[in-house]
Amino acid sequence: MSFGHVAIIGLGLLGGSIGLAVAEHLPGVGTTGYDADPAVRTRAAERGLAQRICATAAEAVADADLVILCVPVGAMGEAAREMAAALKPGAVVSDVGSSKKTVARVLAEALPGHTIIPAHPVAGTEHSGPDAGFATLFHNRWCILTPVDGVTCADTERLSEFWALLGARVEVMSAQHHDLVLAVTSHIPHLIAYTIVGTASDLEEVTQGEVIKYSAGGFRDFTRIAASDPIMWRDIFLSNRDAVLEMLSRFSADLEELRGAIAAGDGQALFDAFTRTRAIRRSIIEMGQDDARPDFGRSDHNGG
Numbered sequence: 001m002s003f004g005h006v007a008i009i010g011l012g013l014l015g016g017s018i019g020l021a022v023a024e025h026l027p028g029v030g031t032t033g034y035d036a037d038p039a040v041r042t043r044a045a046e047r048g049l050a051q052r053i054c055a056t057a058a059e060a061v062a063d064a065d066l067v068i069l070c071v072p073v074g075a076m077g078e079a080a081r082e083m084a085a086a087l088k089p090g091a092v093v094s095d096v097g098s099s100k101k102t103v104a105r106v107l108a109e110a111l112p113g114h115t116i117i118p119a120h121p122v123a124g125t126e127h128s129g130p131d132a133g134f135a136t137l138f139h140n141r142w143c144i145l146t147p148v149d150g151v152t153c154a155d156t157e158r159l160s161e162f163w164a165l166l167g168a169r170v171e172v173m174s175a176q177h178h179d180l181v182l183a184v185t186s187h188i189p190h191l192i193a194y195t196i197v198g199t200a201s202d203l204e205e206v207t208q209g210e211v212i213k214y215s216a217g218g219f220r221d222f223t224r225i226a227a228s229d230p231i232m233w234r235d236i237f238l239s240n241r242d243a244v245l246e247m248l249s250r251f252s253a254d255l256e257e258l259r260g261a262i263a264a265g266d267g268q269a270l271f272d273a274f275t276r277t278r279a280i281r282r283s284i285i286e287m288g289q290d291d292a293r294p295d296f297g298r299s300d301h302n303g304g
């Protein structure tokens with residue numbers, strides 16, 4: 001492993017999981033951690049999320065040759081500016097933000113002349129905070145790297161190796177392509193979940209008690225996604241606005257088509273659409289990205 005010291009800024013689900021995963025898989029690598037919230041720093045120290053928890057971002061990054069920003073997308077610029085002056089020459093700066101084009105621009109503005117390789121481990125749960133992290137979060141999950149212009153292949157390779165050693169599968173692509181893919185695989189599904197759970201709780205003719213009682217009919221699977229952190233998701237929709245709006249238009253058109261088929265009593269159209277989607281579910285299970293068990297293996301911390 002070519003990084004000897006990793007600094008983690010933001011010690012919630014993602015930052016904490018990285019710290020615990022480094023301790024488990026890369027015991028020779030030093031870790032420091034910083035979080036803006038003093039209560040989070042205290043809890044992070046108790047859980048051992050990094051070897052040393054620092055009182056400032058500058059102190060945390062001073063010896064690091066890899067710095068990973070694990071803060072909400074909207075806080076990336078502020079977090080980067082806070083540590084900029086203390087970065088070691090040649091240190092690689094990365095992040096775990098769920099959108100990449102905006103983050104790449106913000107980091108480039110805040111850290112001119114530094115080596116920046118934005119990244120997104122496509123792994124998570126609906127939980128957040130310093131108690132949420134666990135060492136196996138990245139096992140068999142994809143981590144997408146979106147290196148900015150001018151970054152060497154050697155540095156990208158070093159970061160790929162780091163993520164692979166934490167158990168992830170690594171792919172490199174442009175930030176623009178990442179944002180389009182994630183808009184449809186993650187951001188729109190979250191928007192749909194937030195909408196349907198909101199709609200159900202606002203209904204007048206169906207009580208909340210009934211919604212909860214009969215939730216196994218499908219609703220409860222949306223509630224897991226709709227329980228995700230509101231700050232994180234607000235920031236994702238604001239930072240990936242263009243790709244989300246593009247995919248939302250396509251989704252609305254498809255939804256309208258299904259609505260039309262229901263209105264017209266066109267059973268064949270409904271059957272064809274639903275058959276196509278079953279095949280996608282099978283492919284996800286075959287690729288090891290979910291579990292065929294009725295609880296999706298979530299009791300084993302297999303969330304995504």
Ligand code: NAP
Pocket residue numbers: 009010011012013014015034035036037040070071072073075078079096097098099120121122123124125126127128129130132229232236304
């Ligand atoms: P989290 O559990 O809420 O942790 C984020 C932590 O960063 C919080 O403790 C927060 O403190 C702290 N923070 C905010 N601004 C800061 C700053 N300027 N300097 C230092 N610390 C700061 O969030 P998370 O789920 O780990 O998400 C972190 C990042 O990972 C986000 O960019 C998200 O898009 C990305 N991501 C999340 C998932 C997921 O499923 N959760 C998956 C993949 C990627 P406060 O609470 O006091 O603000």
